[in-house]
Amino acid sequence: MVSVCFYFQVHQPPRLRKYSIFEIGHHNNYFDERKNEAIIKKVARKCYMPANSIILDLINKTDGKFKVAYSMTGIVLEQLEKYAPEVIDSFKALVNTGCVEILDETYHHTLSYLYSKEEFKEQVLLHSKKIRQLFNYKPKVFRNTELVYNNDIAGFIGKMGYAGIIAEGADHILQWRSPNFVYKPKGLNNIKLLLKNYRLSDDIAFRFSEKSWKEFPLTAPKYADWINKINGNGNVVNLFMDYETFGEHQWEDKGIFEFLRHLPSEILKHPDNDFVTPSEAIKRYDAVAELDFPHYVSWADIERDLSAWLGNKMQQEAISQVYNLEPHVKLSKNPALLDEWRKLQTSDHFYYMCTKWFNDGDVHKYFNPYDSPYEAFIAYMNILNDFRMKANKLGEVKVVG
Amino acid sequence: MKVLMFGWEFPPLSTGGLGTACYGLTKSLSRKGVEITFVLPYSFDADNADFLRLVSATNVKIKRIASALQPYMSSQEYRKSMGKKPSQKIYGSTLFDEVHRYTLAAEKIAEEEDFDVIHCHDWMTFGAGIRAKRKKNKPLVMHVHATELDRTGGHKVNQHVYDLERHGMHKADKVIAVSNFTKNKIVTHYGIPPEKVKVVHNAVDFSQHYYDEDFGIKKTDKIVLFLGRITLQKGPDYFVQAAKKVLGHEKNVKFVIAGSGDMEPFIIEKAAELGIADKVLFAGFLNNDDVERAYKMADIYVMPSVSEPFGITALEAMKYKTPSIVSKQSGVSEVIRHCLKVDFWDVDEMSSKIIALLRYKPLHETLKEDGYFEVKRFSWDTPAEKCIQVYNELISKG
Known part of the structure; x- marks a missing residue:
């Protein structure tokens, strides 16, 4: 049995104005509202709206067999409410299907855990509140900014009552182990750990349009075949990526939406495959081992660190x-x-x-x-x-x- | 392979980037086995005892032509310098007469020498190159380090110089430009087809070693340096305006202008008029050792050129671990990342960046370290290889 677990990161930063040194003391506005508005509207048009509509369609067509999770920062939600409220509505429609899970994170997409635990906690609560207000939903799984993770964060998040946490399936942590199982953080029994399968995730997120890649062009049957191969030596394949992969980082004319449209049915062709959300994965599968992350690991660059x-x-x-x-x-x-x-x-x-x-x-x-x-x-x-x-x-x- | 090269400055008798570039390029070409005969104007009254010693390579031959030609000279300046030297009867009475005399003498050398390709550096030598080509029917490369449009900033272009440049480039089999910035000028303003122009960026010589030195002035003040000819092309007026603006916000800083040129009196007056005469120091024209010390002493190097075909000084400053602010209207800004870039006319932005570098220590340190690291990767071998490639292509075409 292979369960495919999709989680998409939805985030847009509050971009700053090119604030001049001569403005110091004038207390002018710091944020480039025009740029932020233009970008959020562009991304809404190129990615969020078309991708949401395809995913809603897929959920309906598969009778709810297709499932996904989102983590949406508080600041992207604020910008959407202000400049593209139709995106909020379409996310609400997705959540209402019952096939969509929402994760918690810091409201402002910050590295606050590294500098102030108190501030970190306040930002997580703020995010939780925002999700409850907008979607009437209470997240049970946590993902930290840029998947920054270590043993201590897992302990802290466990104490806050979350059942699961997400991290990068970094080679130097996993060593001979596979990311395709549920694990538990070192010394903790109250929280489970899901690891990103970065090879399969990056095949979509980074390599999809890469002509020099030997697997180019990537098709849904080919990708489903790779998933099928995990049958027998893995329980859950965690495909975590930026939502902007669809239509923004990988362009529509390169076929990314067609790929998304066909992938679920290709994966479901194999009778042993299904889709799960992070909470379902945690509930269904036991942790196979304890993993030790003494140092910070993130999902960025080859170093997978804070650099x-x-x-x-x-x-x-x-x-x-x-x-x-x-x-x-x-x-x-x-x-x-x-x-x-x-x-x-x-x-x-x-x-x-x-x-x-x-x-x-x-x-x-x-x-x-x-x-x-x-x-x-x-x-x-x-x-x-x-x-x-x-x-x-x-x-x-x-x-x- | 044998190259007949025509230049008009070479260290230590150089006042600018052209000499540095010719020297670095020649040295690297000779290391790669290219035999070079370098023809240079040679002034009788200049002290150049060390001249030949500098070219250590054995396969570089220097041919000297007695001449009063000096790089970056204008017609007026030539006339002025001739006025001071009534004894030198051999020289031409105007700059163009003198260039013509050099051309004829160079033609003679071409007759005597054996070579496969001709390589000329900038307009004063273009005539010589054309004649050498006519004599021996060998391919001709025109290397453009600066155009008349750069030197004048587009105002009061000397038609005669422009015509010589244009004629030379059209007669050449290949034109080498020191940047895309310069290539664009050559294509747009000189009507040369883009495929005939090859961009070969300059480099910097890393052989000098770095050592620390204490400078008294630095006990109280930080130093912002301008180093170059004080001419319209180099933008010294923008530097002084930026100084005024910076001084309104930062007290313990001095602005040093190193170099000489026709705008010097104007700039001195301008500093006084702005009420910052005590903060702007004029170091005059510096010899090579002092140039090195100036870079080391400086906390920030500013190159506000109005039109800079390349701008080796920025690489030199970075080599001496001095963060640089360079004009976007320059060739060097195409090839370096670890510096700050501004439009030369944007005095607000220039001063804002100077202040940021003075105030924000991590910015200064990151630029200093990364800039040094970046500039280390430059070597004259890269442009030399590109020139050899050009030679080979031309020779194989016959």
Whole structure:
């Protein structure tokens, strides 16, 4: 029996304006609303709307045998509500089928666990609340930003009451083991661990349109055949990827939607295959072993570590400075200030400052609104300096008062 | 393979990137077994005892032509320099007469020498190249390090120089441009078909070793450096305007202008007029050792050129671990990533980046380290190989 478990990440960052050094102290708006609006509308048109409609159709056609899960950040939901509310409605329709699971994560797509557990918890609760409000749904499985994971996070999330957590099926952790089983985090019995099968996931997410790939072109029967081969030596294949894979990273004219449309029926041709959501996988399968993740692992780049966000001095400085402001921001009890501070924590801001791929023509570039990592750092630091002045002022007033 | 090369500056008698480029390229070509006869103008009153020693390679032969030609010279400047030297009767009375004299002398050398291909560097030598080709019927390569449009920033273009450049490029069998930026100019403004123009980016020589030195001025101030000819092409006026803006926000910083040129009096006055005369220091024209020290002393190097075909100075600054801010209107900005880039006219952005580098230490450090690492990968072997490829293609075509 092979169960296929799809989870799609839905996220768009709150992109920042190119804030000038001369604006520090003027407390102008930090966010590039026009760009954010244009991008969310474009992605809604190219990806979210067509993909949602195909998936709804597939669920109906297969009588609910096709199932998927989504993790949607609070900030993408905010942007959708504001600029493309039709996408929210179509997600609601999907959730109403009962075949769609929603995962929890940090509302602002942050690395807060690394800097402040208290702040991390608040952001997770905020996300949970947003999902309940919009979809009347209570998530049971957690995924951390960029699949950043270690033993401690699993323990923390277990204590918060989640039944499962998601991580990257990194080779250096798995070694000889397969990602196609349910595991449990080291020393924990209250929470199970699902690992991304990165080879099969990346075949769709990264290699689908790659002409130099020996498997090009990838077809649904061929892919289903790869899944079938797992029969007998695996229980669950976790295919985790950005939702923007469909129509945005891989383009419609390259056949990505056709692939999606045909994949479920091809997989279901084999009588032993089915689809599950993360919660169902956890419920159905026992953990085969305990896995030890002493160090942080993520799903980014070949390193599968934190170096995409914290690899250079600029990134380290910027992120530690933003978290240093926590006491001031919280003392101010000012909701607008708190919201702004949290939006400055979104991990994408630090990703844009990454220099490690900058030498070789780079994958990161497509996703980067700045001309260079240096421009990203300058804009961010200018904003942070302005924000610090604001936070100090507001934070102080409260102390005195 | 034997190459007859015509140039007009070579270290240490060089005032700019052309000499550095010719030297680096020649050295690497000779290492790769290319035999070069390098024909150069040679001024009697210049001190050039070390001149030949610099070319250590055995298969480089230097042929000198006594001449008052100096790179980057304008007609007026030539006249001025001639006025100071009434004794030198052999020289032509105008710049163009002198270029013509060089051309005739070069033709003679071409007659005597044995070679497979002719390689000329910039307009003063184009006439010589054409004559050498006519004499021996060998393929001709014109290497464009700068055009008249770059030198003048597009204003007051000297028609005669432009015509010589255009004629030379049309007569050439292949044109080498130091950047895509320059190739575009050659295609658009000189009417050369794009397939005839090959881009060969410059490089930087990494042989010098790096050592630390204490500079007194740095105890109190950070240094922002401009290094280049003080001419319209290099954008010194934008540098001074940016200095004014930066000084409104940052106190302990000095702006150093190293170089000389026709705009120097104007720039000095401009600094005074802006009320920053005490913060802008003029270092004058620097010799090679002092250039090195200037790069090391500087915290930030700014190259605000209005039109810069390549811009080797940016690579040199990075080699000395000085973060660079370079004009987007430059060739070098096509090939380096670990620097900051601005439009030369955007004084706000230029000053904003200078301030960011002064204030944000991790930015300065990352650019310093990554820039050094990046520039290390440059080598004159790359352009030399591309030139050899051009030679081979032309020779095989007969």
